[in-house]
Amino acid sequence: MNKLLIVGTVAFDAIETPFGKTDKILGGAATYIGLSASHFNLESAIVSVVGDDFPQEYLDLLTDRNIDISGLEVVKGGKTFFWSGLYHNDLNSRDTLATELNVLADFQPKVPQNFKTADVVMLGNLHPLVQSSVLDQMDVKPKLVVLDTMNFWMDCALPELLEVIKRIDVITxxxxxxxxxxxxxxxxxxxxxxxxxxxxxxxxxxxEHGALLFHNHQIFFAPALPLEEVFDPTGAGDTFAGGFAGYITQSENISFENMKNAIIYGSNLASFCVERFGTERMVHLDKDEVIARLQQFKSLTQFDIEI
Amino acid sequence: MNKLLIVGTVAFDAIETPFGKTDKILGGAATYIGLSASHFNLESAIVSVVGDDFPQEYLDLLTDRNIDISGLEVVKGGKTFFWSGLYHNDLNSRDTLATELNVLADFQPKVPQNFKTADVVMLGNLHPLVQSSVLDQMDVKPKLVVLDTMNFWMDCALPELLEVIKRIDVITxxxxxxxxxxxxxxxxxxxxxxxxxxxxxxxxxxxEHGALLFHNHQIFFAPALPLEEVFDPTGAGDTFAGGFAGYITQSENISFENMKNAIIYGSNLASFCVERFGTERMVHLDKDEVIARLQQFKSLTQFDIEI
Structure with missing residues (x-):
């Protein structure tokens, strides 16, 4: 099986949306990416860090999905990264209520030996120096490196971000x-x-308006699936990225045509993520549901005009 | 040839966008619908009203596109409807600077005799009582009635709007x-x-985020074509509706599957409309350009996942 290496936060999230609020629940970019990518035929590993306040039950949840967590450092006496956010009525905007870096502040990523030859590397949202450090540790140049980032790093670490962006193949x-x-x-x-x-x-x-893939002068667009209700958008972007990277890893094909499929898979998986709070929907998602919804994406977008 | 009857404003517009501003130029819902629908193999007529300040050159521009204007009343001593708007930097929001109803205030539509059996009726944005009156004048129930409206009528003529909405097949x-x-x-x-x-x-x-077609539990989505620059969004919605109605009129097929194509054609024509001020791009648009861009819509949206 092909290997996907995932870097990103593993976190506690506390979320409030117009539909309700949660206590501290499982969150983090690497968590969502890992759960999403676990729907493909591949081996994956997460490189991240948590404190010893992180419950065994959450670790089990990751290993149950066949995610290697030997690169997930547990810091004794440390506290896990915590994020809290409040979504507005339209669910398109949110206020960050709290960001406690905790063990993330001094994180030095360590790539497990057997993932230093991973086929695909998914650099989830984290400090660009951490993302670069993971690339430095690879023994073999990966077939594809995908990077996701946030405005936060543009504000406070732009030179480092621009450095790592030079080294990647796909940015989301x-x-x-x-x-x-x-x-x-x-x-x-x-x-x-x-x-x-x-x-x-x-x-x-x-x-909710979908995603665009650009490559030279070619453009592909995947809509978001129109849903009766979006319950909680947290993690949708990471789930999208995980579906994208997972599909590419499984298919071993980095052509633009195949990336179209990867974008559709990413949109497909993200459409489930937003149906429940946090990772709740992703944890219980089975293959048949994913396949059935792919058919919905086809009906939604495919047409047959004779030109 | 099949017949398309178009009702809506014919107007003077004065437009300001971040890219520049215009004096009074040709505008109006029926104008954009007519120009857009003229790209299909059909006979069309516009029912509307202008004052005698409306230049012959604009009338010629419509008849040059084979649009029947025998139902376009010219009121002696009257002034043509005038709208003026200012677009904000994102081009998604605008302020209306002036709305002078003029001859529209007392408009009584008169459907030309030979269009009382039109196959498709496109009720462009106007007072819902005018839209109803046009339907009342039809000798034969049209195969399809499409209605476009605006929040303005929801605010000031909601009961009349709900009455006409009961009588139509498609709302945009x-x-x-x-x-x-x-x-x-x-x-x-x-x-x-x-x-x-x-x-x-x-x-x-x-x-700019595309259009959705709903029919019972089926949904189809057409994206807007991603453009380097949107110059002036005025008329894009009417151009979309005109392309939709024009394609349906030409194809004589009111199935959901065929409406998917009509939505794509509408999006295609609208993507040209926004490239220049007012009707400028639509007036000089030729068939080859439209066909070439259809190919772009295919590349943009079509994918091939084996399920």
Whole structure:
């Protein structure tokens, strides 16, 4: 089986949406990426850090999905990264109520030996120096490196972010962040500028408005599935990235045509993520549901005009 | 050839966008619908009203596109409807600077005799009583009636609007208007409520984020074409509706499957409209350009996952 190496936060989240609120629940970019990628035929490992307040039950949940957690450091006496957010009525905007870095503050990632030859590396949202350090530890150049990041790093670590962006193949980023990074309002122009910073492929995530894949002058668009109710958008972008990276890892094909499928799979998995709080829906998602919804994506987008 | 009857405003517009501003130029819902529908193999007529300040050159522009203007009343001594708007930097929001109804205030539509048997009726944005009056004048029930409307009529003529909505087959409406009309935030729920008001088909226009077609439990989505620059969004929604109605008129097929194609054609034509001020791009658009861009829509959305 092909190998996918995942880097990112493993966290406690406390979430409030118009539909309710949670206590501290399982969260973090690497968690969502890992759960999403576990729907593909691959071996995956998470490189991250938690404190010893992190419950065994959550670790078991990851290993139950065949995710290798030998690179998930548990710091004795340390506290796990904590994020708390409040979503507004439209669910498109949110306020961050708390960010406690805790054990993340001094995190030095250690890639497990048997994942230093991973086929695909998914650099989830974390300090760009951590993302770079993971690439430095690889024994073999991966077939594909995908990076996700946030406006936070553009504000406080832009030079380091630009350095790691030079080294990757695919960037996934949301629309506002693409505008901030490029200084361009038009997403077509923004993608061109970001492409010039390094990555061959630029994926711009627009939340409920879908996602765009840019490669040279080619563009592909995947809609978000229209849902009766979006319950909690937390983790949707990471779930999307995990589906994308997972599909590419399984299929061993990094062509633009195959990336279209990867984008659809990412959108598909993200459409489940938002149906419940946190990781709740992803943990109980089975293969038949994913396949059935792929059919919905086909009906939603495929047409047959004779030209 | 099949016949398409178009009702809506014919107007002077004065537009300001971040890219520049215009004096009074040709505008109006029926104008954009007519120009867009003229790309199909059909006979069309516009029912509307202007003052005698409306230049012959604009009338010629319509008849040059084979649009019958015998139902376009010219009021002696009257002034043509005038609208002026200022778009904000994101081009997604605008302020209306002036609305002078002029000859529209007392408009009594008169459907030309040879269009009282039209196959398709496109009721563009106007007072719902004018839209109803046009339906009353038909000798034969049209194969399809499409209605476009605006929040303005929801605010000031809701009972009349709900009456005409009962009599139509397809409504095209933008996302905020769908939310206002239905009282539902989720567009899936909004479409279901609007469906229950009468129309079998509900089209929700999301501007740069594309358009959704709802029919019972089926959904189709057409993206807007990602453009380097959107110059002026004025008329894009009407151009979309005109492309939709024009394609249906030409193809004589009102199935959900064929409406998917009509939505794509509408999006295709609208993508040209926004490239220049007002009707400028539509007037000089030729068939080869439209066909070439259809190919772009295919590349943008079509994928091939084996399920």
């Amino acid at each position: 980023i949301n629309d506002e962040e693409a505008r901030q990074l490029s200084g361009e309002y038009s997403l077509v122009k923004a993608a061109a500028k970001i492409h010039a910073m390094g990555p061959e492929f630029v994926v711009i995530k627009k939340g | 409406i933008n996302d905020e208007e769908a939310r206002q009309l239905s009282g539902e935030y989720s567009l899936v729920k909004a479409a279901a409520k609007i469906h229950a008001m009468g129309p079998e088909f509900v089209v929700i226009k999301k501007g």
